[in-house]
Amino acid sequence: MISVSDARSALLQLTQQMEVEHVPLAQAAGRVLAQEVSARRDQPPFSASAMDGYAVNAAEVELHAMFQVIGEAAAGHLFVGKLQAGPAVRSFTGAPVPQGADFVVIQEDVGRKKDLITILNQPGTSTKIRPLGGDFRQGQALTAPRVLRPADVALLASMNIPEVPVRRRPVVALISTGDELVMPGDTPGPDQIIASNTFGLKAMLDESGADTRILPIAKDKISSLRMAFSLATTADLVVTIGGASVGDHDLVAQVAADLGMERSFYKVAMRPGKPLMAGRMDGIPMVGLPGNPVSAMVCGHIFLLPMIRNMLGLGIAPKQIATAHLTHALAANGPREHYMRAEVIEDEISVFYNQDSSLLTVLSSANALLVRPPNDPARQAGEPLGYLPI
Numbered sequence: 001m002i003s004v005s006d007a008r009s010a011l012l013q014l015t016q017q018m019e020v021e022h023v024p025l026a027q028a029a030g031r032v033l034a035q036e037v038s039a040r041r042d043q044p045p046f047s048a049s050a051m052d053g054y055a056v057n058a059a060e061v062e063l064h065a066m067f068q069v070i071g072e073a074a075a076g077h078l079f080v081g082k083l084q085a086g087p088a089v090r091s092f093t094g095a096p097v098p099q100g101a102d103f104v105v106i107q108e109d110v111g112r113k114k115d116l117i118t119i120l121n122q123p124g125t126s127t128k129i130r131p132l133g134g135d136f137r138q139g140q141a142l143t144a145p146r147v148l149r150p151a152d153v154a155l156l157a158s159m160n161i162p163e164v165p166v167r168r169r170p171v172v173a174l175i176s177t178g179d180e181l182v183m184p185g186d187t188p189g190p191d192q193i194i195a196s197n198t199f200g201l202k203a204m205l206d207e208s209g210a211d212t213r214i215l216p217i218a219k220d221k222i223s224s225l226r227m228a229f230s231l232a233t234t235a236d237l238v239v240t241i242g243g244a245s246v247g248d249h250d251l252v253a254q255v256a257a258d259l260g261m262e263r264s265f266y267k268v269a270m271r272p273g274k275p276l277m278a279g280r281m282d283g284i285p286m287v288g289l290p291g292n293p294v295s296a297m298v299c300g301h302i303f304l305l306p307m308i309r310n311m312l313g314l315g316i317a318p319k320q321i322a323t324a325h326l327t328h329a330l331a332a333n334g335p336r337e338h339y340m341r342a343e344v345i346e347d348e349i350s351v352f353y354n355q356d357s358s359l360l361t362v363l364s365s366a367n368a369l370l371v372r373p374p375n376d377p378a379r380q381a382g383e384p385l386g387y388l389p390i
């Protein structure tokens, strides 16, 4: 049995970074920017009026000053010509500031009679002009790697980048194993349950940037498992669920070995999730998760998400451990690292009474996994302990 951190290191060693692909900007949100990209132009590309008003020469701006309006500049319609001393140009937000002007008197500060305006309010010192390149200059970079947020997509658009270099999303093949499993919506027999882990894991992995495919459920039969593996040969990561312990019907390890899996490890000193196996099959990393729903999901958080991050070039930093104060006492932990389903409210954490690894209602109510290191001593109410937000 190896430790959680050794298991994680071994799993990361199995993964490699995905290649770069280019996607249209409209599909770039949530993807991982793979290479630094540079602005193709200045923004704004001209000094621009920030308000509706009148563009004038700053030196002439004072209370009661009068100007003749000799033209108009609107967004998308520049004023052709150069402003000499004396006149003003009607100017709207987003319009290029006419040559020769360096101040916009906002329309609220002005009285107008025909083509004559008079400054009626103290115009202040702000020029109401957005300077050329005030947002970014041509060549300015958006650095990589980063997960592209909506604001990044807007920035890339503004930089005139229509296609974005991103890491290909790793394809994960998920194989549920068990004669007792049917798909949601199917009619289960009297001895059957609905496959749930596959759907929870797909949601988790896709949210982190993977492209997860749910394969047909494999029966607890060698031929069925072989068939399932044969459907997964184009994946970047194969994940099996269930059938990984030592029962008579737990055939994943045997079939994987028959198919040439080079085993990296089997069994991790953790709760839940001890019967975890990993290795490489035909060059593809393979992870065998335990079948209990909570075990599978916890192992997804602790092991699969760092693998996906690594494949996306995001580095291996696991989710930050946060700290909260226990609301109650806890007994000493045993020799395995324990990820206890818990609820954090503000800076207090309460562990759910029932930690059975089959209870999805408890996991669904939890927003944290309290991390208990091996042999962690008994803890008192009020002690600060580390947890993983989930």
Ligand code: AMP
Pocket: 176, 177, 178, 180, 181, 193, 194, 195, 196, 197, 198, 241, 242, 243, 244, 245, 247, 250, 290, 291, 292, 293
């Ligand atoms: P196993 O690891 O195959 O012994 O499965 C352990 C427990 O998890 C059993 O009660 C299985 O019925 C259950 N189980 C296995 N796979 C799944 C799945 N995909 N969805 C829900 N429960 C599962």
Ligand code: MG
Pocket: 177, 178, 179, 242, 243, 249, 291
């Ligand atoms: Mg099973």
